[in-house]
Amino acid sequence: MNVDFESLLRNLRNILPPERISTRQAERYLYSYDATALEFYPDIVVFPTNREEVVGIVKLAGKYGIPIVPRGAGSGMSGGALPVEGGIVLSFEKMNRIKEINTINHYAVVEPGVITSVLHREVEKVGLFYPPDPASRNFSSIGGNVAENAGGLRAVKYGVTRDYVMALEVVLPDGTVIHTGSKTIKDVAGYDLTRLLVGSEGTLGIITEITLKLIPLPRWKETFLAQFSTPEDAISLVPEILSIGLPSTLEFIDGFSLRAVESYLGVNFPGTEGVLLIENMGNRGEVEHWAGELKNFFEKRNVKFLRAENEEQREKFWKIRRSISASLSKIKPNRFNEDVVVKRSDLKRLIAESYRIAKKHNILVADFGHAGDGNIHVNYLHDRKDENERRRAWRATEEMVEEVIKMGGTVSGEHGIGIMKKELLRKQFTEEEIELMKKIKRAFDPDNILNPGKIF
């Protein structure tokens, strides 16, 4: 790349004050990584605070032919925010205002840098609810959530980020500002560009404003923890449980993950090799009725279960689920964390395959995750420093994905493709299908300056 950096920087300084442009090595290093822990240095990092600045920066990037990579909180698990070809990282950390919470029409207008849980807190103050809650909600940004179409623990009943994005303001790679969608509940005018941009991983346009749908805050919660003597027993019940009525959360934890949590938290579930954590929220009558039916269902089948009687107990159930990641890192420092999805009727086959493959490659595996969505995190544990083990874990991961595709599933339910799953994507789609996606990319970004090197 032959870029006249001196002249580029001179021009950048006309748009941003010096403290919002980083060029020193140490500062650039901080934007070289994300939650994948891989590192690629950007050449420049900028911190815009409004749309006009973004437009100015993007136009300059185009003029100098230098890649531009939008970045939220850097909590991505597929490397989406990594500047693999260098260039300018556009950090939205400082563009984080909630512009409006509309209590009559139930929407919020936010800048992309708003932290997901900050939005939760603010809308709940006025009796409204933003359902998507990725496990990373306390640190991920809404911009990142939209760009990855993040899922979450309440997706069974409420859906994912996509289901709440009403409208977007987007800066295209040539600096044009477009608006997609609208603040109305129904809208079929033209192609649905909003849905195309959600989950586009920062490769089609830079999102500078997001209008999110809100719903009234559910006031009642019921939470169950059911214990089974095999993981298969637990997971096979998922379809029937979903038929009772959709819970907001239905999480699965296998025996291996549970053992890890036991030693980490000092709790004890002897003889339990599979757990389902089930929660429902909504209005009291409806949720209590559902809870009664679930209870009967469990009793009829002799399933051992606990029902949270208060907030404290509920917190204890959730702590088990939330501690899995930390507990697993105590056993092995690294894992290939697959977020594959299958139909709920294939869940049993999915975990059986994951164990078979683990055995074949002599590698530890932990399965847990959003069973209600068919989205299981299959984790092949390893130590990165042990090259042989790392390779076996990767082989296992690839074979797992092949099985998932055979079942008609998908390679990524929520983390996105980024750079981590480019090869896997090719297993899921035909060449023609991928070529069509590339054409769409070219229509938005003919010079390929926006987040190059991702997805394909």
Place this chain on the structure above:
Amino acid sequence: MNRELIVKQIEREVSKCARCGACRHLCPVYSEENMEKTSPRGKNSLLMLFLKEGGSVDEMGKILESCTVCEACVEGCPNEVHTYKIVLLGRSLVEKSKLEKEAYAIFNRNSLLKTGERVISVLQSKLMIKEGDLYRLRWRIGGIDKYLPQIPDKDFFSYYSELPDQGKFEKKVLFFTGCLIRYLYPLTGVHLVEIMNHYGWGVIAPEEQICCGLPALSSGFMDEFLESMEHNVRLFNRYKINHIISACGSCENTLKNYYREFAEFSTLSAEEIRVFSERIMDVSEFMLQVIGVDRDIFPSPEKVTYHDSCHLNRGIGVREAPRALLRNAGRFVEMREADVCCGFGGSFSVKQYETSQKILQRKMRNVEETGAEYLVAECPGCILQLNEGKEKYLSGELKVRHLVDYIYEKLFLK
């Protein structure tokens, strides 16, 4: 100071970081500044970079300044990365100016404050302007506008020598005063002794005790910190008394946890440190669990809220006892983000003045929202900061009190 050992410790700690980002928004500094370099993940990544590739130590020093050592990042980290420890160790590698060095050597041995206290309180009246109950620097240096309470002309030990003979009590506790209670808030110490005496406990406060060493440690003076630690441990271990109580969250955390965590740099044996640190007990827990003062507190209708000192809360794990006492004493209201740092962080409040003030403003907004008449905390460092916050950012009649002083009022002044 064993540089190699320090570097090794840092590497061991940093290598646990998975870069997930979960710590970012727990950090009070990051929450105000919103730039990765101020986040825990950023700070420990940078230190790693410097150790691997070298770089300007000045720059590293600047980055490591942006930490109040509140430990919030550890609580939320799935891998238990002790970023505050990385920061403290990192600061000890940064070159200090001569002036800073001299100041710390003197401060740590208490000599300046001991002999010069009277001089200081006279100087204060010349250099500072009285504003409300507080003094404000007459000349602002680099925009820094700090407030101090009036420096008393007697330290705690001058009062202590006038109190009844503590040896005559059958039951006894040891008292670690800490510098702020000793020199700035001696009456808090006196109140503590009077409460204890009232319930038949004698309070033995050895006068040879010196600073816990946290100010030195957090400014990167590892040797001076170790000197404090070795002196205090040896001194208190000469007394065969079961409890060492303290009314300063930061001192307590240093005595109980940092002494152990940094043990491998000192000449003390693990046993000596264990015997010392396992006797540390917080005064609120002592008042509640051992002597049960709550029975005698005269409840009043005033609204009171509580700010968790970071070190008392996360370091020692004391959350409930102060609240239980306050529920007895007044109409207790929980404030939002009670456990978020007040922005003091010792020298942080000067070196990173603007960020410190932003954190403080947020704290004061949360206090104001409760409508409380009393704001209680249990660390004199927080009290110093919160008083400044009240003066600068609140217009109402809020009263800031140390828990011990508040309980004292409720027991004896009804």
